[in-house]
Amino acid sequence: MRRGQAWGVVLGLLVLGALAVLPLLPWVDSGYAVSMAINLLMYVVLATAWALFSGSGGHVSLATAAFFGLGSYVVAVLGGDMAWPWVLACAALACALVAAFVGLATLRLHGVYFVIFSFGLAEFIRQFVIWYEANVSGSVGRYVFLDISQAQILWQLCALTLLLFVLGWWLVRSRLGLAMRMMGDDELVARHCGVNTTRAKLLVFAFSAVFMGLAGAVMAPRWTYIDPNIAFNPMVSFQTLIMALLGGASRLHGPLLGVFPLVLLFEYLWTSFPNHYSILLGLSFLLIVYLLPKGVLGWFDRVARGGPA
Amino acid sequence: MPLLDALLNGLTLGGMYALIAMGLGLQYGVARIMNLAYGQFLIASAFAAFWLFARHGLSPLLSLLLLPPLAFACNWLLYRILLMPLVRRAKSRSALEVDSILLSFGLLFVIEGLVLALFGGNYVNYAYLGQVVVVLGTPLALNRLLALGFALLLGSLLYAFLHRSRYGTALRAVSVSPQAAQLVAIDVRAAAAMAFALGGTMVAASGVLVSMFLTFNVSMGVVFTMKALIVVIMGGVGSLAGCLVAGLVLGLTESLVATFIAPGLTLVATFALFLGLLMLRPTGLFKGAAA
Numbered sequence: 182m183r184r185g186q187a188w189g190v191v192l193g194l195l196v197l198g199a200l201a202v203l204p205l206l207p208w209v210d211s212g213y214a215v216s217m218a219i220n221l222l223m224y225v226v227l228a229t230a231w232a233l234f235s236g237s238g239g240h241v242s243l244a245t246a247a248f249f250g251l252g253s254y255v256v257a258v259l260g261g262d263m264a265w266p267w268v269l270a271c272a273a274l275a276c277a278l279v280a281a282f283v284g285l286a287t288l289r290l291h292g293v294y295f296v297i298f299s300f301g302l303a304e305f306i307r308q309f310v311i312w313y314e315a316n317v318s319g320s321v322g323r324y325v326f327l328d329i330s331q332a333q334i335l336w337q338l339c340a341l342t343l344l345l346f347v348l349g350w351w352l353v354r355s356r357l358g359l360a361m362r363m364m365g366d367d368e369l370v371a372r373h374c375g376v377n378t379t380r381a382k383l384l385v386f387a388f389s390a391v392f393m394g395l396a397g398a399v400m401a402p403r404w405t406y407i408d409p410n411i412a413f414n415p416m417v418s419f420q421t422l423i424m425a426l427l428g429g430a431s432r433l434h435g436p437l438l439g440v441f442p443l444v445l446l447f448e449y450l451w452t453s454f455p456n457h458y459s460i461l462l463g464l465s466f467l468l469i470v471y472l473l474p475k476g477v478l479g480w481f482d483r484v485a486r487g488g489p490a
Numbered sequence: 491m492p493l494l495d496a497l498l499n500g501l502t503l504g505g506m507y508a509l510i511a512m513g514l515g516l517q518y519g520v521a522r523i524m525n526l527a528y529g530q531f532l533i534a535s536a537f538a539a540f541w542l543f544a545r546h547g548l549s550p551l552l553s554l555l556l557l558p559p560l561a562f563a564c565n566w567l568l569y570r571i572l573l574m575p576l577v578r579r580a581k582s583r584s585a586l587e588v589d590s591i592l593l594s595f596g597l598l599f600v601i602e603g604l605v606l607a608l609f610g611g612n613y614v615n616y617a618y619l620g621q622v623v624v625v626l627g628t629p630l631a632l633n634r635l636l637a638l639g640f641a642l643l644l645g646s647l648l649y650a651f652l653h654r655s656r657y658g659t660a661l662r663a664v665s666v667s668p669q670a671a672q673l674v675a676i677d678v679r680a681a682a683a684m685a686f687a688l689g690g691t692m693v694a695a696s697g698v699l700v701s702m703f704l705t706f707n708v709s710m711g712v713v714f715t716m717k718a719l720i721v722v723i724m725g726g727v728g729s730l731a732g733c734l735v736a737g738l739v740l741g742l743t744e745s746l747v748a749t750f751i752a753p754g755l756t757l758v759a760t761f762a763l764f765l766g767l768l769m770l771r772p773t774g775l776f777k778g779a780a781a
Contacts, residue, residue, distance in 0.1 A: 312754035467600075
């Protein structure tokens with residue numbers, strides 16, 4: 182094993198260790214630390230799920246907010262009427278269906294076409310929901326009164342993270358994961374080798390969408406009030422993308438390395454410079470593009486080869 | 491008559507969309523830069539025109555003379571300083587696309603933050619030539635007609651530049667094939683910088699025109715970027731005629747949907763249109779026509 186990879190693994194293990202400690206937080210501190218941990222885990226799930234589909238290249242997706250919001254909205258609509266596990270199942274099902282439907286139509290698109298399409302998807306769903314709520318159900322916002330505490334949200338997110346990593350680990354090593362990597366290198370070659378590219382992309386897209394939707398569903402009780410502008414906030418898509426890319430989207434543990442520093446940085450910027458948050462956020466994006474073009478993972482590899490950092 | 495109203499409104503709106511999209515088409519078609527901060531440039535220019543009018547009493551028509559050349563210089567520098575390193579680093583076209591998407595995200599937030607810090611998040615508009623003229627029995631505000639007139643003028647100027655001048659021909663050559671353009675002694679990087687700056691000029695001009703008749707705020711940039719992208723892709727990358735047709739189609743669709751179905755569904759309609767078209771003709775309406 183090369184030294185850079187070893188460093189990556191050590192860091193990955195440290196992060197995993199942190200993840201193992203997080204569920205114990207509610208017994209130590211009930212306020213700020215728990216809410217930070219929830220924020221962290223939410224982005225861990227989103228960025229990892231994002232990288233599973235987009236990391237192999239070819240399809241940079243900005244649809245994260247669409248699925249995240251869809252999950253939250255299912256909770257807002259059904260939350261009071263069903264037992265919690267059923268609500269979660271409905272959220273997952275809704276995301277899988279939308280992903281499958283949308284994917285069938287658009288996964289033939291490449292490169293920038295797909296980026297724009299996925300960029301529009303969240304806006305599209307947001308406007309549709311606003312229109313539907315205003316004209317059919319009568320009020321745009323909804324209240325979520327569910328008896329779910331911050332600690333329970335944290336534990337659910339921990340369980341979701343664990344599930345995502347186990348299934349993701351299996352997915353990467355399965356024939357499907359191999360097919361995705363092959364398509365990332367050259368889709369034509371993959372097709373000639375007998376990979377059903379549409380089916381493979383569709384399955385992985387739906388898989389990643391389900392986890393994004395579940396993250397949204399689990400987070401929903403935290404807000405108590407949801408309207409489409411909160412649920413389908415495009416910032417979620419942007420931040421997920423930049424975190425996954427900072428860490429390195431080509432491996433399963435890559436996004437973790439980006440989520441931890443950036444969630445802390447964004448939190449710091451938001452609390453210290455609320456009026457200039459957007460400017461500083463933009464500048465940090467620029468810095469990442471120039472200084473770490475291959476992400477933290479790529480930086481480790483380069484350091485290991487003895488090149489310039 | 492509602493149908494005629496909707497058609498006329500759709501045509502003026504569509505003309506603006508076509509103009510807005512032309513600049514993005516230049517930046518993406520020739521310079522190969524996917525500028526997702528495009529709408530923020532437009533909003534920034536609209537706010538500049540607003541500020542000049544409200545504070546200094548400068549007519550938007552003078553802003554139209556003043557701001558675009560300034561934008562040309564700024565965008566040229568932007569390309570030379572910020573984008574050049576990415577262009578040098580990129581191994582392939584798609585690598586440059588991903589990098590430019592990330593970079594323009596950064597710019598998006600920076601510009602939005604600056605505008606927010608300077609002007610706040612409120613909707614603004616100003617009264618300029620608000621008189622109503624009646625066209626074919628349909629009332630239309632004079633500022634809207636004027637904006638449409640200038641949009642047509644600017645579009646024709648750009649067309650003439652690209653198709654009648656030697657330098658414009660060089661730009662089109664780069665958009666068709668950067669490698670082959672080098673063989674006939676075209677400086678591809680200079681041409682790309684030029685195209686990017688020209689695109690920035692077009693967007694600054696569109697921003698001033700839009701500010702004359704529209705109430706706007708900071709967060710509207712994203713919507714303009716979306717619409718410009720949809721127009722560029724629907725028309726086929728690098729085709730001015732495609733831009734015009736797609737812009738008009740988009741404007742008419744929006745206006746008809748707003749009049750006859752529901753004003754809240756315009757974005758839904760344009761997105762559905764975009765999807766439908768992509769499934770039928772993934773390369774756009776006018777692919778194959780020269781830029």
